[in-house]
Amino acid sequence: MKTTRFAIPLRSRAFTLVEMLTVVTIISLLAALTLGGYTYAMRSSKRKLTIGTFESIKLALERYNVEFAEYPQPNGTGQMVLFPPGNKNAYDVSGAACLYQALTGDGYDQIKGVTGATASAGGGSAGSSSDGKVEGAAEVKNKMLVEIPRAIFTKKGSTYILIDGFGHPFQYTKAAAPTAPVAQGAQGASATTPITINSTYDLWSYAEDETNTTMKSVNSLTSMMLSVKWIKNW
Numbered sequence: 001m002k003t004t005r006f007a008i009p010l011r012s013r014a015f016t017l018v019e020m021l022t023v024v025t026i027i028s029l030l031a032a033l034t035l036g037g038y039t040y041a042m043r044s045s046k047r048k049l050t051i052g053t054f055e056s057i058k059l060a061l062e063r064y065n066v067e068f069a070e071y072p073q074p075n076g077t078g079q080m081v082l083f084p085p086g087n088k089n090a091y092d093v094s095g096a097a098c099l100y101q102a103l104t105g106d107g108y109d110q111i112k113g114v115t116g117a118t119a120s121a122g123g124g125s126a127g128s129s130s131d132g133k134v135e136g137a138a139e140v141k142n143k144m145l146v147e148i149p150r151a152i153f154t155k156k157g158s159t160y161i162l163i164d165g166f167g168h169p170f171q172y173t174k175a176a177a178p179t180a181p182v183a184q185g186a187q188g189a190s191a192t193t194p195i196t197i198n199s200t201y202d203l204w205s206y207a208e209d210e211t212n213t214t215m216k217s218v219n220s221l222t223s224m225m226l227s228v229k230w231i232k233n234w
Helices: 017-068 094-104 116-122 136-141 217-222
Strands: 080-082 090-092 153-156 159-162 171-174 201-205
Touching: 017 094, 017 201, 094 159, 094 171, 201 217
Parallel strands: none
Antiparallel strands: 080 090, 153 159, 171 201
16 A cells, blocks of 8 residues: 655744844843953952052162162152043153152152262162163162063153053152141141151052042042042052
8 A cells, every 4th residue: 555645844943033132132141241250350460460569669668768768759740641642541650750760770850859969879870861771880779679570660751650550650659748836826837738648658559440540649538439449558
């Protein structure tokens, strides 16, 4: 007996709109999780590099203080530079330039009160500006940072500066010299406005804070949330 077979056409099944939206949502979530994890890891890595450099700078500043009986003072303030170039975020590089020269011995024009004669006596370089090199007996004597990885300094214009893990200049302010108490009711007398929180110096990195990059350390006294992201010595 002959059996007759009937061909049953197979109907192709297409994705419904709900299924497509579900797939797109899952892919978006996975991408967000991956990107978020990467961003967190990068930020954590930059903070760790900043903290490591931060501690090295503090130790070097103490060595500088022991050697010269004072902490270095930036030669002026308000040297504002955009980071990166073309960005709206401006940073003061005065302190970072002072730190670079004071702790490497490479130049002395960014350190207040240091002249050619005192620089020579104190281990300063033969030239006033930095050239990116630490060489000669005078500069080696003034080298407070034994190892200077390329990642912690850069050149902006003609100025070398110490930078944090985020590629931004460290902020540094020396405390003003203590003054005698102002007599109550004295004519024309006024109390000295503090420029630092610490009695020695204030050192900080804005870290991932790209909003308050023109704020100073003393500004954080009036706002508890201002420096929550900063890495600082107070």
